[in-house]
Amino acid sequence: MLLEAKGVSKRFGGLQALEDVSFSIGKGEIYGLIGPNGAGKTTLFNVLTGVYAADAGAFVFDGASLARHAPHEIARAGIARTFQNIRLFANLSALENVMIGRHARTRAGVVGAVLRTRGTLAEERAIERRSLELLDYVGIRARANDRAGSLPYGDQRRLEIARALATEPRLLALDEPAAGMKPGSGARLRREDRRRCAGAGAARPQGHRSVSRGTACCLR
Numbered sequence: 445m446l447l448e449a450k451g452v453s454k455r456f457g458g459l460q461a462l463e464d465v466s467f468s469i470g471k472g473e474i475y476g477l478i479g480p481n482g483a484g485k486t487t488l489f490n491v492l493t494g495v496y497a498a499d500a501g502a503f504v505f506d507g508a509s510l511a512r513h514a515p516h517e518i519a520r521a522g523i524a525r526t527f528q529n530i531r532l533f534a535n536l537s538a539l540e541n542v543m544i545g546r547h548a549r550t551r552a553g554v555v556g557a558v559l560r561t562r563g564t565l566a567e568e569r570a571i572e573r574r575s576l577e578l579l580d581y582v583g584i585r586a587r588a589n590d591r592a593g594s595l596p597y598g599d600q601r602r603l604e605i606a607r608a609l610a611t612e613p614r615l616l617a618l619d620e621p622a623a624g625m626k627p628g629s630g631a632r633l634r635r636e637d638r639r640r641c642a643g644a645g646a647a648r649p650q651g652h653r654s655v656s657r658g659t660a661c662c663l664r
């Protein structure tokens with residue numbers, strides 16, 4: 445199993461947002477979380493990615509417990525996510541937003557960045573090349589130099605996915621990935637998702653408010 449949730453619970457004051465949630469996701473699987481507003485889908489993602497600590501239970505990722513890990517440690521372990529409320533650097537270009545995701549995976553340290561060593565410059569070019577490929581993959585390469593905040597909503601969602609993929613995750617958690625997209629463009633996302641899953645051996649839990657969308661997207 446790539447990810448196992450074991451009895452995860454989370455309470456906000458008097459509100460039990462998650463109660464004893466257990467499930468498991470295998471490698472290459474697309475797993476859907478479906479529930480009405482306030483069901484706890486986003487909270488589950490927030491506990492998974494270390495935004496909140498669980499009150500009880502734990503996630504086991506590839507055999508290792510994720511309990512009490514900070515968000516950056518969870519990203520480093522290979523879990524990436526998108527946000528229901530898009531979080532991009534609005535004043536940076538689309539390309540720069542993806543390159544930032546890529547930097548989470550690269551070695552060039554502060555010294556290299558300041559001295560602009562040959563290795564650093566080569567790495568920077570490789571990051572840019574790969575980031576452009578990812579923009580191409582989500583279908584917005586033509587917008588690479590546009591300010592992220594100026595992109596239409598659907599393209600901002602695509603950009604978030606490209607940025608998440610730039611960290612080379614083994615598990616990608618998409619929170620309402622098709623929200624605000626036209627039905628046709630959501631379908632394109634699904635095809636791409638499946639291809640990517642099969643190709644990369646990644647798994648993706650997704651939060652979906654609409655049952656039809658969720659069941660159309662997910663294999664389980």
Ligand SMILES: Nc1ncnc2c1ncn2[C@@H]1O[C@H](COP(=O)(O)OP(=O)(O)OP(=O)(O)O)[C@@H](O)[C@H]1O
Nearest residue numbers: 456459461479480481482483484485486487488653
């Ligand atoms: N930080 C927080 N503090 C207090 N209550 C919260 C917090 N985050 C979420 N909640 C509450 O927990 C419950 C679950 O919310 P959550 O956002 O996880 O639901 P959701 O399934 O993602 O809903 P939606 O479909 O609207 O995105 C809701 O009642 C929400 O108000």
Ligand SMILES: [Mg+2]
Nearest residue numbers: 485486528651
């Ligand atoms: Mg939500």
